[in-house]
Amino acid sequence: MSISIEEIKQKVCAAGKQLLQEGLVARTWGNVSMRVNDHQMVITPSGRKYDELNPDDMVLVDIYTLKFEGKIKPSSELKLHCQVYKTRPHIQAVIHTHQMNASIVAAAQMDVEVLLPEHQQILGGKVIKAAPYALPNTKKITMATEKAIEASNAALMSNHGVVCIGTHLEGAFNVARTLELACELFIASRKKAKA
Numbered sequence: 255m256s257i258s259i260e261e262i263k264q265k266v267c268a269a270g271k272q273l274l275q276e277g278l279v280a281r282t283w284g285n286v287s288m289r290v291n292d293h294q295m296v297i298t299p300s301g302r303k304y305d306e307l308n309p310d311d312m313v314l315v316d317i318y319t320l321k322f323e324g325k326i327k328p329s330s331e332l333k334l335h336c337q338v339y340k341t342r343p344h345i346q347a348v349i350h351t352h353q354m355n356a357s358i359v360a361a362a363q364m365d366v367e368v369l370l371p372e373h374q375q376i377l378g379g380k381v382i383k384a385a386p387y388a389l390p391n392t393k394k395i396t397m398a399t400e401k402a403i404e405a406s407n408a409a410l411m412s413n414h415g416v417v418c419i420g421t422h423l424e425g426a427f428n429v430a431r432t433l434e435l436a437c438e439l440f441i442a443s444r445k446k447a448k449a
């Protein structure tokens with residue numbers, strides 16, 4: 255590993271802006287993190303506008319103690335990110351979004367049936383599970399969501415949003431984009447079934 259913490263902060267900051275540009279966090283908050291090593295990650299801060307972010311605003315967090323460096327608070331949803339890194343040593347990036355189509359399915363508290371083989375390949379499974387509803391940022395939602403990821407690369411959080419994981423940052427983005435398409439198809443297929 256030759257990439258420095260400064261470089262990781264730059265990448266996470268750019269990814270935060272990219273989330274906004276791609277419409278994956280329209281209106282509401284999402285967050286992005288990258289693993290630094292076996293016990294630390296860098297995550298976007300709490301309560302900042304993505305288009306005003308600087309790399310220095312990114313927060314270095316210990317994934318075991320949740321302690322962070324500096325005065326800027328990490329995203330309030332950091333527990334979920336930490337849980338993913340603790341349980342999945344190969345995962346290097348985590349994205350939490352409130353993207354539209356996936357949020358529609360998440361509001362219905364339904365699992366997503368992934369219809370296309372090419373989407374299944376990127377998402378790592380034929381079904382993306384929805385974790386049962388629990389209050390945001392609680393141990394309950396953290397554990398339920400982490401469990402819902404199981405063998406795939408994403409999970410829905412009922413009435414809330416989505417978490418996507420990857421062995422690199424662009425991979426996690428690809429999961430988020432693909433999940434949007436898969437959810438759009440899933441919604442359309444259910445409408446058709448009802449018609």
Ligand SMILES: [Zn+2]
Nearest residue numbers: 283284331415
């Ligand atoms: Zn959220």
